[in-house]
Amino acid sequence: MDAAARLSPGRAKLGGMARLRPKPNSTPDDVAYGVNAVAMALETGHAKSLLYYRETANERVLALAERAREAGLRVEGVDARRLDELSGDGVHQGVLARVRPVEPVDLKAVAKAAGRQSLVLLLDRVTDPQNVGAILRTAVAVGADAIVLPLRRGALITPGVHRASAGLSFVAPVAAPQNLAQAVRTLKEANYWVAAADAGEGSEPATAFDWPGRTALIVGSEGEGVGQLLLRESDFRVALPMDPRVESLNVAVATGALAYLWRRQHPFPAPAPGG
DSSP states (O other), X not given: OOGGGOOOTTEEEETTEXXXXXXXXXXXXXXXXXXXXXXXXXXXXXXXXXXXXXXXXXXXXXXXXXXXXXXXXXEEEEOHHHHHHHHTSOXXXXXXXXXXXXXXXXXXXXXXXXXXXXXXEEEESOOOHHHHHHHHHHHHHHTOSEEEOOOBTTBSSOHHHHHHTTTGGGTSOEEOOSOHHHHHHHHHHTTOEEEEEOOSTTOXXXXXXXXXXXXXXXXXXXXXXXXXHHHHHOSEEEEOOOOTTOOOOOHHXXXXXXXXXXXXXXXXXXXOTTO
């Protein structure tokens, strides 16, 4: 292959032109990029302004730009380099919004208001934006009352999480207490039973586990799992039965499976007639 035709890992290509990629850590916290994330930012009122690739022919991007104009937001057509810089070279699909921060929910208030069937997810050292975003998307789908995760770099939800969650990060009920151990104690005081995802000795098979109506489920990073302090605070330990050739599952995949095992035992209320 001709050397001029090759692109190094530090270069990207758009419209036939190669260019240097900006550093990923240059991404500002107050952006959401990608069609779905920007659409949700507009829908929820989090968007402050919108930038789009000025030469785009993508009808969805153009529709978002028009929608933002109708909402009275500043809309600007820019070149691809500007979108690359602001997204940290993320997959922006030609559109990006400046957004207001997502405000955390009050965990104590959520627990007090929850009914007899309530699921809260707690993320212990789960920091990868793809995993956090996927878990938030699952949490909204399964009807979790709260997702508890620590603050990172002063931002509750990062641009990569907005993207990975397809914008559902703007509606997911995220709580950010000082530490997870305190969150567990808060939930216990509100009559939640705490189950930790742990493949160690003594764990119960999650498929046979009698899931409490009010469950606080702790999941840990794929490499480290749930920390010892939180394991000691837990009432139960559960594990997904797996083929022995599989060492572990991605944390987002495992969280989805566990959350739906809880939901299977505690189904959504039946819709009202004619609803």
